[in-house]
Amino acid sequence: MDRQDIIRWLQEEDPQRLENLWRAADEQRRRFVGPQVYLRGLIEFSNICRRHCGYCGLRADNTAITRYRMSEQEILDCADKAVALGYGTVVLQSGEDPAVTCQWLCDIIRAIKARTPLAVTLSVGERETPELAAWREAGADRYLLRFETSDPVLYDRIHPPVGARRSDRVAMLGTLRKLGYEIGSGVMVGITGQTYGSLANDIELFARLDLDMIGVGPWIAHPDTPMGKGAPQAPASIYQVPATELMTYKVLALARLVCPMANIPSTTALATINTAQGRELGLQRGANIVMPNLTPVKYRSLYAIYPGKACIHETADACQQCLSRRIESIGRTIGQGRGDSPRYGRDMSMRQEDVS
Ligand code: SAH
Numbered sequence: 001m002d003r004q005d006i007i008r009w010l011q012e013e014d015p016q017r018l019e020n021l022w023r024a025a026d027e028q029r030r031r032f033v034g035p036q037v038y039l040r041g042l043i044e045f046s047n048i049c050r051r052h053c054g055y056c057g058l059r060a061d062n063t064a065i066t067r068y069r070m071s072e073q074e075i076l077d078c079a080d081k082a083v084a085l086g087y088g089t090v091v092l093q094s095g096e097d098p099a100v101t102c103q104w105l106c107d108i109i110r111a112i113k114a115r116t117p118l119a120v121t122l123s124v125g126e127r128e129t130p131e132l133a134a135w136r137e138a139g140a141d142r143y144l145l146r147f148e149t150s151d152p153v154l155y156d157r158i159h160p161p162v163g164a165r166r167s168d169r170v171a172m173l174g175t176l177r178k179l180g181y182e183i184g185s186g187v188m189v190g191i192t193g194q195t196y197g198s199l200a201n202d203i204e205l206f207a208r209l210d211l212d213m214i215g216v217g218p219w220i221a222h223p224d225t226p227m228g229k230g231a232p233q234a235p236a237s238i239y240q241v242p243a244t245e246l247m248t249y250k251v252l253a254l255a256r257l258v259c260p261m262a263n264i265p266s267t268t269a270l271a272t273i274n275t276a277q278g279r280e281l282g283l284q285r286g287a288n289i290v291m292p293n294l295t296p297v298k299y300r301s302l303y304a305i306y307p308g309k310a311c312i313h314e315t316a317d318a319c320q321q322c323l324s325r326r327i328e329s330i331g332r333t334i335g336q337g338r339g340d341s342p343r344y345g346r347d348m349s350m351r352q353e354d355v356s
Pocket of ligand 1 (some may be wrong): 055056057093094095096123124125126144145146148187188217218219220221222269305306
């Protein structure tokens, strides 16, 4: 599939022809990653952030939210809960919180590894290489860092640097790969200024980076951000990608076609714009992962990257039950164990063959 094919699919409106895209993505998912849906327990452990991302409600100068950081004990309690609920992975996610020091997070990673068999995924924004190396050394397995858009001009507009250094998430993904992490990335669909051409470039970049995990969700306008203020949706034009549910499925399906072995979540943002069916449709159009929320309910509504987030008042148990039911209702099974990246396993066994 070349760039023109990708653009054609992104612009396809005919429901009959789109059925072919859904079918192809579902078939590819079935062949390469099978019927299992892996559950990753999400712990949103701090909403404190030093950055000024134009889209995100956690941006430093949003004074409308109460800030929190969970204690080490609270995080470990969530990890224990993940084990009790049968999850194989926890994802530790936060804003770029300066008080999350290298040592503090190392200690937490080690403690989780010492008491549980869980895979640990980090999603804590842009950090220095020595910190990434130390966390890997402490036992972290995977890292999620969406590049958000591959268009450098648009990226700088929505994601201003801190200090003099330009942020370069693609370079950081390369560093993470070299350090031995499984790497995940992705984009928001329909951010203001995103064209079909640039979204097609994003999808091609997924393949070039040979990602282990790909997260895509619709951009949801947050009224307390520069991008979400005033114009809740980008003005319609023939170039602008709309931030719709349908467009998100197209990107999910295309991601599956260009990266057949990747782990692809059916995201909370998708469930937010279609509470009734978003999760299931995502799973039937390319996705094979869901990320139930383990964050204690008292903090959950404060992790407001966008408004109206799905599952905000549910306890971890309720979230697990709801998602398991949804997965089984579409004839899929819940994956047991860590659900490591198949492409990562392939790499590792190739490395072992090199050695022997
Ligand atoms: N600080 C970390 C984690 C951010 S939250 C980081 O920057 O990597 C994870 C993802 O949520 C972001 O990468 C972004 O793609 C998505 N997100 C943030 N604000 C959003 C919004 N308003 N609508 C939809 N998705 C959003």
